[in-house]
Amino acid sequence: MSDWSSYRLQDLIPFTQEVYLRLLQRVSEDTWPLQIALLVLGLAAFALALAHRNRLALIFLAPAWICSGLVFHLQHYAELNWAAPYLGLAFLAQGVILSLLGLTGVGIDRQKSFGNLPALIGLSSVLIGVVAYPLIAPLAGFSWMQAESFGVHADPTALTTLGFCLVVLRRTALWLASIIPLSGALLSGLTLLALALPWASALLGMLGVILTALVWKTVASARGVSDGS
Amino acid sequence: MTHQYNRRHALKLLAAGLTALALPKAAVLAASTATVKKPIPASGEPLPVIGLGTWRTFNVGSDPQLLAERARVVDAFFQHGGGLIDSSPMYGSAPDVIGYALKRLGKPDTLFSAEKVWSPAGGTTREQVGELARRWGVETFDLVQIHNLTDWREHLAALRELKAAGKIRYIGITTSHGRRHAEFEQVMASEEIDFAQLTYNITHREAERRLLPLARERGIAVIANRPYDGGNLIKGLKRRGKQVPQWAVEECGCKTWADFLLKFIVSHPAVHCAIPATTRVEHLNENMRAGHSPMPSAVCRERMARTIETL
Numbered sequence: 001m002s003d004w005s006s007y008r009l010q011d012l013i014p015f016t017q018e019v020y021l022r023l024l025q026r027v028s029e030d031t032w033p034l035q036i037a038l039l040v041l042g043l044a045a046f047a048l049a050l051a052h053r054n055r056l057a058l059i060f061l062a063p064a065w066i067c068s069g070l071v072f073h074l075q076h077y078a079e080l081n082w083a084a085p086y087l088g089l090a091f092l093a094q095g096v097i098l099s100l101l102g103l104t105g106v107g108i109d110r111q112k113s114f115g116n117l118p119a120l121i122g123l124s125s126v127l128i129g130v131v132a133y134p135l136i137a138p139l140a141g142f143s144w145m146q147a148e149s150f151g152v153h154a155d156p157t158a159l160t161t162l163g164f165c166l167v168v169l170r171r172t173a174l175w176l177a178s179i180i181p182l183s184g185a186l187l188s189g190l191t192l193l194a195l196a197l198p199w200a201s202a203l204l205g206m207l208g209v210i211l212t213a214l215v216w217k218t219v220a221s222a223r224g225v226s227d228g229s
Numbered sequence: 230m231t232h233q234y235n236r237r238h239a240l241k242l243l244a245a246g247l248t249a250l251a252l253p254k255a256a257v258l259a260a261s262t263a264t265v266k267k268p269i270p271a272s273g274e275p276l277p278v279i280g281l282g283t284w285r286t287f288n289v290g291s292d293p294q295l296l297a298e299r300a301r302v303v304d305a306f307f308q309h310g311g312g313l314i315d316s317s318p319m320y321g322s323a324p325d326v327i328g329y330a331l332k333r334l335g336k337p338d339t340l341f342s343a344e345k346v347w348s349p350a351g352g353t354t355r356e357q358v359g360e361l362a363r364r365w366g367v368e369t370f371d372l373v374q375i376h377n378l379t380d381w382r383e384h385l386a387a388l389r390e391l392k393a394a395g396k397i398r399y400i401g402i403t404t405s406h407g408r409r410h411a412e413f414e415q416v417m418a419s420e421e422i423d424f425a426q427l428t429y430n431i432t433h434r435e436a437e438r439r440l441l442p443l444a445r446e447r448g449i450a451v452i453a454n455r456p457y458d459g460g461n462l463i464k465g466l467k468r469r470g471k472q473v474p475q476w477a478v479e480e481c482g483c484k485t486w487a488d489f490l491l492k493f494i495v496s497h498p499a500v501h502c503a504i505p506a507t508t509r510v511e512h513l514n515e516n517m518r519a520g521h522s523p524m525p526s527a528v529c530r531e532r533m534a535r536t537i538e539t540l
Contacts (some may be wrong), residue, residue, distance in 0.1 A: 007406070014285055014320060018508065019288065019289050019292070021293050022289075026292060081321065082321070089318065
C-alpha cells in the first residue's frame with residue numbers, strides 16, 4: 001500500500017502530452033473523411049432516439065464502437081499503452097453488446113417522454129459527444145486534426161453512447177451498456193488530467209453528471225416512476 | 230558477434246587505462262571542457278556522468294515525426310560524448326525508438342546500453358533480454374538491471390549466468406521514488422551487483438543516509454534517476470524566472486538551473502551517472518553541459534541544497 005501511495009497520477013502514464021496529441025492527430029489523419037460518415041451516423045441515431053426507435057438507435061451505435069476500438073485503440077494507442085489492447089477488445093465487446101440489445105429489445109425503455117432529468121442529460125450528452133466534442137481541441141488552441149470525433153476517438157464515442165443509454169435503456173441493460181463506456185472514459189479522463197490537457201476537467205465533470213443521472217434513473221426505475229414501467 | 234562485443238569491451242577498458250595513466254585521479258574530474266567521467270568500480274571503465282533516460286519521453290510508437298525528433302536527441306547526446314542510455318520494457322515503445330535511432334545513427338563506441346528485466350520472471354529473464362536486444366538492434370547489453378526489484382532472486386541468478394557467458398557486462402538493480410529502500414539496501418549489502426539505480430536529486434536526498442555510503446563501501450556504481458523529480462524541479466525553477474545565484478556560477482560553473490540540479494547530483498562521490506530524460510535537443514544540450522567541470526565541492530553542495538530549500 002505504501003508503495004502505491006507514493007505514485008502520482010503522472011507516474012502511471014508512460015507518454016507525454018505531445019505524444020498523446022500526436023496520437024489524436026494521426027488517428028484523424030488516417031481516418032479522414034470517415035469522421036463525416038460517423039457524424040451522420042451519430043446524428044441519425046439521435047434522430048431515431050427522438051422518434052422512439054430505440055432499438056434501431058442502439059444498432060446504429062455499434063459500428064462506431066467497432067471502428068473506434070480497431071482504429072484508435074488497437075491500431076494506434078496500443079503502441080504507447082499496454083492497456084490499450086484490452087481497451088480495444090472492450091470496445092469491440094461494447095459494439096456486440098449494443099447490437100444484441102438492439103436486436104433483442106432487452107432492457108429497452110418504452111417511455112415516450114423526454115421530460116425527466118436523466119433523459120435530458122442523455123440527449124445533451126449525445127449532442128455534446130457528436131457535435132461539440134470535436135470543437136474542444138480547436139477551441140483550446142490545438143489543430144483541427146487533433147479534434148476528437150464520435151466513432152473514431154474513444155472519448156466522444158463513450159460520451160455519446162452514455163447519453164443514448166440514459167435515453168433508450170433501463171435497469172440492468174442500462175448498466176450493462178454503460179459500464180464499458182463509463183470505465184473507458186474515466187480512465188481517459190484521468191490520463192488527460194495527468195497530461196495536463198485543458199479538457200480533462202470537462203470530461204470528468206460530464207462523467208460525474210452522467211453517473212448521477214444513471215443512479216437517478218436506476219432509483220426512479222426501482223420506484224416505478226418516470227421510466228415507463 | 231561475441232567477438233565484436235569483446236573488441237568493444239577491450240577498447241573501452243583500454244580507454245579507461247589510458248585515461249588513468251595520463252591523468253591523476255583528481256584530474257579526471259577536473260578537466261575543463263570535456264564531460265566528466267567516473268570509473269565504474271567493478272571495472273575501472275570510465276562512464277560519462279550525464280546519461281539519457283527514456284521514461285515517457287521515448288515512448289512515441291511508430292510516429293515518423295516523433296521518431297525523427299528522438300533520433301535527433303540521441304544524435305546530440307552522442308555528439309556530446311554521451312554514454313549511458315537507460316530504458317525498460319515498461320516504457321512502452323522506448324526500446325524500439327532507441328533501436329530506430331541507433332539504426333539511423335550507428336552505434337558509437339561511447340554507447341553504454343542499459344536495460345531492465347521485470348515481472349514476471351518465471352524463467353523468462355533470458356527471453357526478456359534477448360527480446361530487448363532485438364528491439365535495440367544490439368547483440369549484447371552493457372548493463373541489465375532488475376526493475377524495481379521485481380522477482381529479483383530469480384532474475385539475478387539468470388543475469389549472473391548471462392554475465393558469465395559474456396552476454397551482458399554488468400548487473401544492476403533499480404528502484405525509484407524512494408520505494409523499498411530497506412530491501413534495496415539488503416540486496417546491495419548481500420549480493421554481488423555492479424550497479425544500483427535509485428532516485429536521488431536535490432529535493433530527494435534520502436539515499437544519502439544509507440544507500441549511497443553503502444554503494445561506496447561495496448563498490449557499486451550508482452545511477453540517479455528522476456534528477457529533475459519528473460520535470461517538476463526544473464520547470465518550477467524556470468517558471469519562477471530567477472537567475473542561478475552568482476556564487477554557483479563562480480564556484481562550480483552553474484550557468485543554468487539544469488547545471489545547478491545535475492551538478493549537485495553527479496558531484497556526490499557515490500553517484501556515477503544521472504539520467505535526465507528529454508524530448509528536445511536544446512534541453513539535451515543543457516543537460517550535457519552540466520557534465521562539464523568544475524563540479525561543486527561538498528561545502529558548495531550543501532549551499533546548493535539550502536538555496537533550493539529557501540525558494
